[in-house]
Amino acid sequence: MIAFLSAGVALGLYSGFSPGPLITLVISQAVKYGPKEGIKVAVAPLVTDFPILLVSTFLLNRFSNYQVILGGVSILGGLFLVYLAFKSMKAKGVEVNLADKEVPYSFIKGALVNALSPNPYVFWITIGAPTIIRGFAESYAAPFLFVGSFLGCLVGSKCFLAIVVGKSKHFLTGRAYVYIMRVLGIALLVFAFVLFRDGLRLLR
DSSP states (O other): OHHHHHHHHHHHHHHHHSOSHHHHHHHHHHHHHOHHHHHHHHTTHHHHHHHHHHHHHHHHHHTTTOHHHHHHHHHHHHHHHHHHHHHHHTOOOOOOOOOOOOOOOHHHHHHHHHHHSHHHHHHIIIIIHHHHHHHHHHOSHHHHHHHHHHHHHHHHHHHHHHHHHHHOGGGGGSHHHHHHHHHHHHHHHHHHHHHHHHHHHHHO
């Protein structure tokens, strides 16, 4: 149970703080229009991630008796986490283009950016859905802990950034941000090892 909660927290914080299209939009809207508009972008994954989560889990669950397939997916998830970990440890800050102001449409923009980005699909297919399926094998509460902690930390960290950046843009280029990303990178490597281990067990 603690392992699923820890995985959700670490992955959620990484996804919330890591540079990408959605975080750039969160920051851009917060700087242009204030923290409230940045927060509207930050909560978009609560709507867009659930269909991806449900479809990914349903499809992988259909192949739950094929251990080779699940093992291969776990290995791919581990490789994806290793990639994210090194990307996290090399992060130096976030650049935002503050062009002309326009009507915010913050939530709609956030939903479109997240739905059209490949990151949520890759995450839920290779990491999220396999973790949920393993969680149900252990306890009915485990997958809900994982999903709840992941989405809570994902949205919470982006809301935090929207508030902080709305008051000070220097946080994104300061040492604190860099250190946060490096620590999260190390945590991702730990969970990558877990996925590799589980994947090799299934392949055997």
